[in-house]
Amino acid sequence: xxxQIKDLRYVYLPKTPNANVALDGVTLTIxxxxxxxxxxxxGSGKTxxxxxxxxxxxxxxxxxxxxxxxxxxxxRKNKKIKELRKHxxxxxxxxxxxxxxxxxxxxxxxGLKNFGVKNDEAIKLAHExxxxxxxxxxxxxxxxFELSGGERRRVAIAGILAINPDIxxxxxxxxxxxxxxxxxxxxxxxxxxxxxxxxxxxxHDMDLVMKYCNLVYVLKDGKLAxxxxxDKLFDQVGExxxxxxxxxxxxxxxxxxxxxxxxxxxxxxxxDLINQVKGWKKRHE
Amino acid sequence: xxxxxxxxxTPYNTFTHKLDPRNKLFILIxxxxxxxxxxxxxxxxxxxSGAFLILxxxxxxxxxxxxxxxxxxxxxxxxxxIFLLVIxxxxxxKAYEGTPICYQFNEHYAIYxxxxxxxxxxxxxxxxxxxxxxxxxxxxKPMDLTYAFEWYMTPLKLIRFPVHETAMTLSIALRFIPTLxxxxxxxxxxxxxxGVDFGxxxxxxKFKAIISLIIPLFVSAIQRSEELSDAMxxxxxxxxxxxxxxRKLTFGWRDAIAILFAGAIFGGVLYLFILDRTGTQIELFQxxxxxxxxx
Numbered sequence: 001x002x003x004q005i006k007d008l009r010y011v012y013l014p015k016t017p018n019a020n021v022a023l024d025g026v027t028l029t030i031x032x033x034x035x036x037x038x039x040x041x042x043g044s045g046k047t048x049x050x051x052x053x054x055x056x057x058x059x060x061x062x063x064x065x066x067x068x069x070x071x072x073x074x075x076r077k078n079k080k081i082k083e084l085r086k087h088x089x090x091x092x093x094x095x096x097x098x099x100x101x102x103x104x105x106x107x108x109x110x111g112l113k114n115f116g117v118k119n120d121e122a123i124k125l126a127h128e129x130x131x132x133x134x135x136x137x138x139x140x141x142x143x144x145f146e147l148s149g150g151e152r153r154r155v156a157i158a159g160i161l162a163i164n165p166d167i168x169x170x171x172x173x174x175x176x177x178x179x180x181x182x183x184x185x186x187x188x189x190x191x192x193x194x195x196x197x198x199x200x201x202x203x204h205d206m207d208l209v210m211k212y213c214n215l216v217y218v219l220k221d222g223k224l225a226x227x228x229x230x231d232k233l234f235d236q237v238g239e240x241x242x243x244x245x246x247x248x249x250x251x252x253x254x255x256x257x258x259x260x261x262x263x264x265x266x267x268x269x270x271x272d273l274i275n276q277v278k279g280w281k282k283r284h285e
Numbered sequence: 286x287x288x289x290x291x292x293x294x295t296p297y298n299t300f301t302h303k304l305d306p307r308n309k310l311f312i313l314i315x316x317x318x319x320x321x322x323x324x325x326x327x328x329x330x331x332x333x334s335g336a337f338l339i340l341x342x343x344x345x346x347x348x349x350x351x352x353x354x355x356x357x358x359x360x361x362x363x364x365x366x367i368f369l370l371v372i373x374x375x376x377x378x379k380a381y382e383g384t385p386i387c388y389q390f391n392e393h394y395a396i397y398x399x400x401x402x403x404x405x406x407x408x409x410x411x412x413x414x415x416x417x418x419x420x421x422x423x424x425x426k427p428m429d430l431t432y433a434f435e436w437y438m439t440p441l442k443l444i445r446f447p448v449h450e451t452a453m454t455l456s457i458a459l460r461f462i463p464t465l466x467x468x469x470x471x472x473x474x475x476x477x478x479x480g481v482d483f484g485x486x487x488x489x490x491k492f493k494a495i496i497s498l499i500i501p502l503f504v505s506a507i508q509r510s511e512e513l514s515d516a517m518x519x520x521x522x523x524x525x526x527x528x529x530x531x532r533k534l535t536f537g538w539r540d541a542i543a544i545l546f547a548g549a550i551f552g553g554v555l556y557l558f559i560l561d562r563t564g565t566q567i568e569l570f571q572x573x574x575x576x577x578x579x580x
Binding site for chain 1: 295296297471472474475476477478479480481482496497500501504505
């Protein structure tokens with residue numbers, strides 16, 4: 001088990017009139033090599049939860065374990081936080097706002113240098129990371145502030161990828177990107193997953209969840225409302241939930257109701273559905 | 286970032302919260318002036334300061350201001366206190382000559398007990414100021430405070446001083462403090478995820494850490510201000526136009542009570558002060574307790 005969370009509770013501004021319980025008794029586990037999604041309405045505690053994973057927030061009560069690292073509610077007792085942050089990296093929502101160096105390559109190498117990689121080695125790894133997000137040599141010496149929004153996002157993600165963490169957490173990686181930009185980022189994440197990394201993603205986009213994720217955690221008002229595999233999720237949720245069932249899934253469900261032999265759990269994208277229908281048609285003829 | 290919450294507005298519904306901000310501002314100024322009167326007989330000054338401290342503690346209790354903040358601010362002022370102590374105790378002052386001596390170095394240089402008293406009195410006054418401003422800022426919304434400022438500055442319109450623009454600038458600045466704090470926290474977390482350690486490290490590392498925080502913060506603040514000015518223009522904002530207010534400030538019976546109370550205190554202290562300056566020795570301690578303080 002890569003991540004175990006036990007009875008996690010977090011309160012913003014405790015002991016003031018503005019106190020706000022963001023997480024209340026969340027218990028869950030995320031296995032190794034999972035591609036997990038956290039979903040829920042705005043304010044349901046998703047972002048608060050993932051910020052606990054690399055000890056940016058310390059729980060008010062409860063504890064969590066990320067592989068060999070343990071985070072408890074007492075701040076002083078948490079050691080090896082730097083090692084934890086190298087093991088599990090977090091890409092924030094709108095990460096392009098964290099760029100500050102004068103060139104793209106320096107900014108990507110910044111994180112590496114913080115984790116003790118020597119300068120030349122860091123620049124070399126930075127180049128590799130930049131190439132892997134589809135930014136070639138002509139970007140290396142540019143200032144991050146002269147790039148477009150999508151390019152800056154990719155630079156920021158490269159900054160995290162260069163650290164080469166074992167677990168990658170992304171907070172709404174596709175928010176504010178155009179269709180192509182979103183697709184590029186997601187295929188990059190997919191590639192990371194195929195290379196054996198555990199991926200955890202916070203998102204609102206059910207199409208992304210259906211296409212990429214194999215595990216889903218639904219948060220509602222700071223509590224865990226569902227955990228399990230993606231295909232069962234859409235069967236179980238009621239109408240009042242924050243989850244909008246993707247049209248593709250609805251279509252597949254309707255077809256099945258009408259008697260088409262469709263295996264819904266194997267459908268990840270439109271192409272999958274088309275192939276199944278085609279295969280069915282062929283068998284029919 | 287949580288230690289910046291000091292003196293922040295807390296949404297209770299007490300007597301003080303319901304007062305008119307203009308009134309509160311005026312009372313604040315009255316009481317600050319009253320704190321700073323100094324009398325010839327120092328036991329009188331001390332006694333009055335003590336009375337003020339009790340009064341302000343009562344005010345804090347009524348307004349539900351947390352006392353923890355006072356101790357926290359004292360903790361952060363320790364350097365100032367030591368500095369004051371050194372200045373007051375070790376720098377020779379003609380005014381102390383003839384008063385009891387604490388330690389005599391040689392015939393020209395001595396340390397007087399009075400210097401300790403002076404220093405203690407300054408610190409007590411700073412604490413009193415702290416309590417007062419804390420009561421004001423934690424019971425008044427920053428926006429209401431700027432409305433009060435604007436109201437007091439209205440006469441300046443006669444000399445073409447841009448009163449409304451100043452008040453608008455002030456209220457926008459106040460409005461964006463929490464937003465920028467949130468932004469700071471967000472960027473700090475993002476950089477911490479990249480291995481920056483804001484707490485530890487040598488000078489060079491710390492400098493780099495601060496740079497990694499400040500540049501993104503400036504970029505986003507400038508971007509935000511541009512967006513805000515566009516949004517204001519899009520809604521037809523014109524600084525020279527006459528504007529109506531959504532929220533009218535009203536002066537109610539509570540305000541009358543508060544101002545009468547503060548006025549009485551101020552008047553009493555002022556009366557004593559005038560007596561003191563015109564030659565009467567104000568032995569307040571002796572008048573009340575019928576004994577000589579004896580020091």
